[in-house]
Amino acid sequence: MAIERADTSALIQVKDLSRTYGEGPATVHALRGINLDIQKGEMVALMGPSGSGKSTLMNVLGLFDRATSGTYTLGSQDMTRLTGRQQANLRGRRIAFVFQGIHLLPRLTALANVELPMSYARMSSAQRKDAALKALQLLGVDHLKDRYPSQMSGGQAQRVAIARAIAPGPDLLLADEPTGALDRKSGTLVLEAFQSLHQETGVTIVIVTHDPYVAQHAERIIALEDGHVLSDTRVEDRLIAHHEDEPSKGEQS
Amino acid sequence: MNTFAIAWDSIWHHRTRSFLTALGIIIGVFAVVTLTSLGGGVQKFVNQKFAGIGANLITVAPALPTAHSHSHRHSRPVGNGPSFQAVPSTLTAQDVSALNHSGTNALRKAAGVVTVPMLIAKGSTSSSAGVMGVSYPYYGMQRMTVKAGSLRGSGVVLGDSVAHDLFGKSPALNQDVTIGTQTYKVTGVLKSLSGAPGSDPNNTAYLPLHTAMTLSHQTTVSEIILAAASAQDVNQAVGIANRILAKSHPSHNYRIITSQEILKTVTSTTSVITDFLAGIAGISLLVGGIGIMNIMLVTVSERFREIGIRKALGARDGDILVQFLTESVLLALIGGAVGTVLSGLATHIVGKAVGIPAGLTVSSVMTAVLFSIGVGAVFGVLPALRAARLMPAEALRTE
Ligand SMILES: Nc1ncnc2c1ncn2[C@@H]1O[C@H](COP(=O)(O)OP(=O)(O)OP(=O)(O)O)[C@@H](O)[C@H]1O
Ligand SMILES: [Mg+2]
Numbered sequence: 001m002a003i004e005r006a007d008t009s010a011l012i013q014v015k016d017l018s019r020t021y022g023e024g025p026a027t028v029h030a031l032r033g034i035n036l037d038i039q040k041g042e043m044v045a046l047m048g049p050s051g052s053g054k055s056t057l058m059n060v061l062g063l064f065d066r067a068t069s070g071t072y073t074l075g076s077q078d079m080t081r082l083t084g085r086q087q088a089n090l091r092g093r094r095i096a097f098v099f100q101g102i103h104l105l106p107r108l109t110a111l112a113n114v115e116l117p118m119s120y121a122r123m124s125s126a127q128r129k130d131a132a133l134k135a136l137q138l139l140g141v142d143h144l145k146d147r148y149p150s151q152m153s154g155g156q157a158q159r160v161a162i163a164r165a166i167a168p169g170p171d172l173l174l175a176d177e178p179t180g181a182l183d184r185k186s187g188t189l190v191l192e193a194f195q196s197l198h199q200e201t202g203v204t205i206v207i208v209t210h211d212p213y214v215a216q217h218a219e220r221i222i223a224l225e226d227g228h229v230l231s232d233t234r235v236e237d238r239l240i241a242h243h244e245d246e247p248s249k250g251e252q253s
Numbered sequence: 254m255n256t257f258a259i260a261w262d263s264i265w266h267h268r269t270r271s272f273l274t275a276l277g278i279i280i281g282v283f284a285v286v287t288l289t290s291l292g293g294g295v296q297k298f299v300n301q302k303f304a305g306i307g308a309n310l311i312t313v314a315p316a317l318p319t320a321h322s323h324s325h326r327h328s329r330p331v332g333n334g335p336s337f338q339a340v341p342s343t344l345t346a347q348d349v350s351a352l353n354h355s356g357t358n359a360l361r362k363a364a365g366v367v368t369v370p371m372l373i374a375k376g377s378t379s380s381s382a383g384v385m386g387v388s389y390p391y392y393g394m395q396r397m398t399v400k401a402g403s404l405r406g407s408g409v410v411l412g413d414s415v416a417h418d419l420f421g422k423s424p425a426l427n428q429d430v431t432i433g434t435q436t437y438k439v440t441g442v443l444k445s446l447s448g449a450p451g452s453d454p455n456n457t458a459y460l461p462l463h464t465a466m467t468l469s470h471q472t473t474v475s476e477i478i479l480a481a482a483s484a485q486d487v488n489q490a491v492g493i494a495n496r497i498l499a500k501s502h503p504s505h506n507y508r509i510i511t512s513q514e515i516l517k518t519v520t521s522t523t524s525v526i527t528d529f530l531a532g533i534a535g536i537s538l539l540v541g542g543i544g545i546m547n548i549m550l551v552t553v554s555e556r557f558r559e560i561g562i563r564k565a566l567g568a569r570d571g572d573i574l575v576q577f578l579t580e581s582v583l584l585a586l587i588g589g590a591v592g593t594v595l596s597g598l599a600t601h602i603v604g605k606a607v608g609i610p611a612g613l614t615v616s617s618v619m620t621a622v623l624f625s626i627g628v629g630a631v632f633g634v635l636p637a638l639r640a641a642r643l644m645p646a647e648a649l650r651t652e
Contacts (some may be wrong), residue, residue, distance in 0.1 A: 063642060064564075065645075086572070088569040089567070091645070092565065099649070105559060107262055107277060117567045
């Protein structure tokens with residue numbers, strides 16, 4: 001039961017979005033008509049069983065992949081109509097991504113990794129160094145700036161990756177199971193980083209997770225199943241429900 | 254991020270593989286540059302030799318008459334048409350004398366040359382040497398000097414090896430030799446000369462022109478050698494010679510050959526051979542290029558993840574294309590540089606051994622560099638395009 005909102009100030013508007021893989025009898029319907037509005041400044045958790053289409057949706061939102069049909073509007077721009085070059089210009093700048101695994105480039109230092117999206121954006125080196133250091137500081141990993149990814153723990157590396165995502169000041173931060181490869185303790189640290197980031201910068205965040213504990217930190221939980229939106233719950237609503245009948249529901253893992 | 258640094262980093266990271274790939278280019282460039290440099294060396298050698306006998310020299314040779322044409326026939330390359338020997342000579346000692354007294358600065362001297370079809374011997378010892386009759390200026394034109402006696406004598410002047418063949422270590426001067434039926438005194442022995450193209454002056458015996466003509470019953474000379482004041486005066490001297498000869502040879506039954514023309518013929522022959530060999534060597538460069546393409550395709554598929562990350566972070570197709578092209582061009586350039594250096598060494602050593610002034614030239618190095626860049630770019634395009642066109646989702650799937 002997707003919440004229908006007539007709010008035109010929605011940052012993301014997704015209408016009837018489908019993505020199929022392959023052709024003929026082997027066709028896989030990864031997304032079957034997704035409708036979603038995400039407001040500016042929201043922190044949304046995207047949940048659902050394995051294979052439900054979460055990563056596929058994130059890839060479309062992140063402009064890593066093109067939808068088969070439907071529209072995706074970011075701000076007021078129709079993303080499905082952009083050329084490859086226009087998409088590249090939004091990637092890493094307006095839309096940033098944090099991956100499940102550690103996706104730092106192994107042969108660049110933390111600082112160089114964080115500067116990378118800004119150097120593709122052709123920012124001056126002084127500007128990008130400045131922004132990179134600020135982002136590293138915000139995530140409490142500025143002391144690692146000269147280290148290579150192999151010299152960091154998983155949690156540290158993921159926080160550097162988050163710094164890299166937010167340094168250019170994106171409107172939308174997408175994270176696909178960012179704690180999936182981490183142990184609980186570093187996972188918590190990374191999650192706290194997302195939360196404080198959300199509070200301090202007000203950036204819109206969509207985070208995919210299997211972990212109900214992680215989901216609890218979001219303001220809104222969208223559950224997918226088999227390429228459909230199964231439920232879309234605001235945390236206030238859910239907290240009330242939580243009070244009414246004890247073990248919380250609406251969370252799959 | 255510096256594209257060049259990324260490319261170098263990747264090449265260095267796979268040192269062994271990069272070296273083996275570059276080896277194809279090293280061998281290709283080595284072969285091409287070495288061959289062109291050696292070819293250039295041969296050419297330089299020929300040039301020097303011609304400069305040695307004088308770029309200012311002009312040869313007047315008999316030819317079939319060109320009935321109504323008074324145009325300069327001298328541009329006809331050597332060896333073309335009816336052969337030299339088949340044409341009965343019409344050039345006379347009077348022509349030599351007339352040319353010798355042109356009264357101009359451009360045409361300084363003329364020397365008649367006659368070939369004497371006889372053997373030279375000392376007693377029963379005969380020699381394989383050729384016998385020629387030459388007028389005195391000939392020696393100066395050919396930069397011949399004596400180590401004993403003089404060039405002005407009325408007897409025979411022996412080339413260095415002729416003297417050695419006939420007299421061994423004992424002095425030849427003032428000894429008697431027979432040519433045909435006549436006996437002559439040795440009045441001069443030449444210093445050894447390094448071989449000029451054509452006949453070997455060391456293995457030739459020279460008589461004064463008139464003596465030789467009388468001896469062999471010839472009324473004409475085989476050819477006339479003219480000396481212009483300098484190489485720059487050759488064309489003017491040719492004009493003067495034509496004017497003088499036109500009087501005695503209205504049918505234009507002679508031709509004029511300048512050393513520049515002979516040089517041109519030799520040069521174009523060597524350069525055709527060099528180009529042909531370099532072309533064959535170029536095939537190995539092609540093979541080297543295919544090696545680069547192969548390894549770049551491997552590199553691209555190994556680095557899907559990196560490409561995916563970079564594209565996810567905003568790299569445009571062009572950025573990725575440039576990155577991989579830089580890598581293939583750099584790889585080829587390294588191969589080209591190593592190949593050029595090795596070729597420089599080899600050319601130097603071979604040149605020394607063979608005695609030709611061969612070495613790397615600016616143009617051979619430039620060619621090698623441009624070739625390497627070209628090979629790297631041409632064979633790098635396909636892999637680089639493949640990398641550039643990946644969608645990030647696709648690239649990131651392969652973990
Ligand atoms: N490139 C592809 N080619 C074919 N099928 C694909 C491709 N990518 C995803 N799929 C299929 O699409 C469906 C949705 O996949 P998706 O990766 O979005 O699931 P997910 O919700 O992210 O799962 P998980 O929780 O395991 O990460 C799955 O059935 C999957 O097999
Ligand atoms: Mg997934």
